[in-house]
Amino acid sequence: MSKAVSVLNGARFSGLATVEDAGLQGMITLRGDLGSKTLKAAVKAATGAEVPAQGSISVAENGAAAWMSPDELLLLVPYEDAVAKTAEVAEALKGEHALAVNVSDARAFFRLSGEGAREVLGKVSPVDFDAAAFKPGQFRRSRLAQVAGAFWLNDDGNFYIVCFRSVGEYVFKLLSAGAHPQSKVGVY
Amino acid sequence: MLILECPYCGVKAEETELAAGGEAHLKRYGPGSSDDEFHDYLFMRENPKGVHFERWRHANGCGKWFHAARCTMTLEVFGTYTAQTSVPTQEILDKIAAKRPGWTWREFADGKK
Known part of the structure; x- marks a missing residue:
């Protein structure tokens, strides 16, 4: 590596x-229905932060979630965890119309x-x-x-x-x- | 400087943050249409002095397309509205009617639904 x-x-x-x-900052682009319960839970699990309101960022101890557009969030996680967290989020959103991509690099x-x-x-x-x-x-x-x-x-x-x-x-x-x-x- | 409020992210975006997308509410004539219809769809555009409807994209921002109704003469903006519609919303039509009685633009006009 x-x-x-x-x-x-x-x-x-x-x-x-x-x-x-x-x-280095781990960043995950997440697109999907921001009102969905599954997505809210996945964001909380990955970053510790709630889904932010329009035009804002919600910061938690070890991560953050930022509002990019009505169907897009930017999740901030520690760089080392980005790959694993992306997989976690994708797994949690299985079946939903959503996409998580690790864009850290x-x-x-x-x-x-x-x-x-x-x-x-x-x-x-x-x-x-x-x-x-x-x-x-x-x-x-x-x-x-x-x-x-x-x-x-x-x-x-x-x-x-x-x-x-x-x-x-x-x-x-x-x-x-x-x-x-x-x-x-x-x-x- | 034109300032439009993006209906998707609520940001009052100025012109340099936006990308113009031409005339709004075009009806597409594709396969099966007559040559005249296709010609008009491709080439004929409004060039009004007054009320105009346009498409804009919040390019340096949320990236969403939206519609805007404004006056080409005074640059007054009547409002912006969702892209998920093929006709201006009633709210926008009412606002224009209040400020420009008797306005007309393509098949839309004051008092016509």
Whole structure:
């Protein structure tokens, strides 16, 4: 088995905010009827989290479930468990019209922390990051300059950003440029 | 800047998050139709000054298709509604009738169901 490495292997940039490669993260794409009891139970068993409400993420101790669309969730699990958990979820949903796929290695995962985090993300995404508009627990799929990306604000005040691994380097450089120490706008 | 509310994820998405999908509620004429019908289905599109119905996709978001009713002249958006329909919903028709009495678009018009 080859050694798994995250997209930028722990790269880090510090400026208005700190941009970090958040390392390997197990991610499972789950599509199905989000109202179904079987699916709710499977999500709970795999992540410990409830099925989230529209536009939000529910975080548990060892996993999380994020709302991607009316029929899609992103399950976050420890990287080592992703393969086993995907199989578990698929097994639990047998007979349902649902699909679970392990996408851990197809994604890049970043953490954006520090005071300027809202501003840095606000520069590259068409989303209102005012403290009153974007609250902890909110999850949003949108655009990071030219590529698709999703992000949420954690309870600890850090933003977590998920994007395709193929554009991981682009997103890291984009956020780093946005966090350039002399580029403060001071909106948020 | 056009801002449409995606009826599937409730997000007020601005234009750069969306992909335009052309005219809404086209009736497809396939095998068995006349050449004229097929020609009109392929090529003839509305180009109204005023009320217009369009398809949009929340491309940088939930990825779902939806419909939007808006005014091409003022960019006023009357509303967005589900893609799972071949005619505008009554709620949308009522909203348009309230703001643009006497409007008409293809086979749809004020007061016509």
